[in-house]
Amino acid sequence: xxxxxxxxxxxxxxxxxxxxxxxxxxxxxxxxxxxxxxxxxxxxxxxxxxxxxxxxxxxxxxxxxxxxxxxxxxxxxxxxxxxxxxxxxxxxxxxxxxxxxxxxxxxxxxxxxxxxxxxxxxxxxxxxxxxxxxxxxxxxxxxxxxxxxxxxxxxxxxxxxxxxxxxxxxxxxxxxxxxxxxxxxxxxxxxxxxxxxxxxxxxxxxxxxxxxxxxxxxxxxxxxxxxxxxxxxxxxxxxxxxxxxxxxxxxxxxxxxxxxxxxxxxxxxxxxxxxxxxxxxxxxx
Numbered sequence: 484x485x486x487x488x489x490x491x492x493x494x495x496x497x498x499x500x501x502x503x504x505x506x507x508x509x510x511x512x513x514x515x516x517x518x519x520x521x522x523x524x525x526x527x528x529x530x531x532x533x534x535x536x537x538x539x540x541x542x543x544x545x546x547x548x549x550x551x552x553x554x555x556x557x558x559x560x561x562x563x564x565x566x567x568x569x570x571x572x573x574x575x576x577x578x579x580x581x582x583x584x585x586x587x588x589x590x591x592x593x594x595x596x597x598x599x600x601x602x603x604x605x606x607x608x609x610x611x612x613x614x615x616x617x618x619x620x621x622x623x624x625x626x627x628x629x630x631x632x633x634x635x636x637x638x639x640x641x642x643x644x645x646x647x648x649x650x651x652x653x654x655x656x657x658x659x660x661x662x663x664x665x666x667x668x669x670x671x672x673x674x675x676x677x678x679x680x681x682x683x684x685x686x687x688x689x690x691x692x693x694x695x696x697x698x699x700x701x702x703x704x705x706x707x708x709x710x711x712x713x714x715x716x717x718x719x720x721x722x723x724x725x726x727x728x729x730x731x732x733x734x735x736x737x738x739x740x741x742x743x744x745x746x747x748x749x750x751x752x753x754x755x756x757x758x759x760x761x762x763x764x765x766x767x768x
Contacts, residue, residue, distance in 0.1 A: 595641065596639075596640070596641035596753065597753060603716070603755045603756075603757055603758065604755070604756045604757040605753040605754065605755060605756065606626055606630055606631060606632060606753070606754045606756050607626075607751065607752075607753055607754075608624035608625055608626040608630075608632075608656075608751065608752050608753075608754060609624065609625050609750065609751050610622050610623070610624055610749055610750050610751065610752065611623050611624065611625045611655070618664065618685050619663060619664075620646075620659070620660040620662040620663035620664075620666070620683060620687055620746070621649065621657050621658060621659055621660065621663065622657075622658050622660065622746075622749060622752075623655055623656070623657055623658070624638075624655065624656050624658060624752060624754075625654065625655060626654070626655070626656060626754065627651050627652045627653045627654045627655045627656050628651050628652065628653055629653045629654055630654075631756050632648060632651055632656050632754055632756070633648065633651065633756075633759075634648055634649070634650070634651055635647055635648060635714070635759075635760035635762075636648045636754050636755055636756060636758065636760070637714070637715050637716060637719070637754075637755045637758055637760070638658050638752050638753070638754050638755070639719060639752065639753050639755065640744055640749070640751070640752055640753065641753075642720065642743045642744050642745075643719060643720035643721055643722070643742075643743035643744055644661060644668070644708060644715065644719045644720065644721045644742075644743075644744065645658060645660060645661070645744055645746075645749065645752055646658050646659045646660040646661050646663070646666065647659055647714060647715070647760070648754065656754075658752070660683070660746055661681065661683055661689060661721070661742060662683045662684070662687045662688070662689055662742065662746060663683045664683050664684055664685045665683070666682070666683040667680055667681075667682050667683075667712075668680065668681050668682075668708060668714070668715060668721065669708065669709045669710070669711040669712040669714070669715070670691075670706050670707060670708055670709055670721055671706075671707055671708075671709040672694070672698070672700060672704050672705075672706060672724070673704065673705040673706070673707055674701075674704050674705065675698050675699060675700055675704065677694065677695060677698045678693075678709050678711060679691055679692065679693045679694045679706075680692050680693045681706065681721060681722070681740055687746075688739070689722065689739075689740040689741075689742050690737060690738065690739060690740060691706070691724060691727070691736075691737060691738035691739070691740050692735065692737050693735050694727075694735055694736040694737070694738065695735060695736070696729065696733070696734065696735065696736060698736070700724060700727045700736060700738065701724065701727070702723075702724055702725060702726055702727070703723055703724060704723065704724040705720070705723055706720075706721040706722050706723060706724065706740060707719060707720060707721060708721060713760055713761030713762065714760050714761075715758075715760075716755065716758050720743050721740075721742065721743065722740045722741050722742040722743045723740070723741050723743070724738050724739075724740060725738070725739040725740060725741050726738055726739045
């Protein structure tokens with residue numbers, strides 16, 4: 484019995500000593516690790532593993548990209564095409580909205596002009612064509628005899644005088660502009676209170692003629708229709724004097740005129756339908 488007890492005691496002693504030794508080793512390793520002495524050893528052991536893991540990760544991603552990239556590129560191209568189409572549609576809508584707004588503003592201005600000049604009756608029309616010849620100054624509108632349009636009717640905008648109806652069809656009419664070479668409009672100078680004429684030209688410029696020599700005319704003077712001649716009603720705004728030439732031996736002064744209407748951007752007009760022009764040519768001796 485005593486020998487067995489001694490053997491057991493020896494075994495426990497060995498286990499205790501081993502445990503103490505292992506514990507001391509573990510504690511020592513922990514202390515060395517905290518102190519940084521074991522970092523080089525860990526690096527030596529772990530770096531190969533980390534390198535292997537990184538290499539496998541890169542190869543896996545490359546492998547995945549090889550099979551998925553074509554599909555992704557096709558998806559991106561399709562999405563890009565869709566976005567470009569949407570942008571194009573939005574740009575078209577913006578342009579259309581701007582055009583509609585511009586047309587609405589013009590029509591509102593024409594309506595306002597008609598309301599402030601109730602002595603006349605009007606038919607609104609849209610410009611649908613222009614004479615491309617530099618020697619003729621005409622526009623075509625989308626209203627004709629079926630809308631009450633007749634030859635010789637004056638045509639205006641909210642700004643002022645445009646011209647008069649020169650030819651008529653059922654659903655369209657031709658308007659001779661005051662810039663046409665064969666156009667002559669009897670006018671009066673508002674400040675000088677004297678009658679004169681404005682005449683068109685082959686170049687589309689408008690000149691002031693038949694101004695008496697003793698009349699004082701300055702740049703900026705307002706020009707209105709006089710109502711003489713029977714072609715236009717009185718007091719329609721025509722333009723302004725740009726410059727005046729007064730020659731010693733001439734009977735009349737001449738000048739350059741800036742028409743109030745911009746004929747290059749003319750889109751809509753009003754035809755005065757209750758004014759009947761009168762041809763007084765046979766009465767002139």
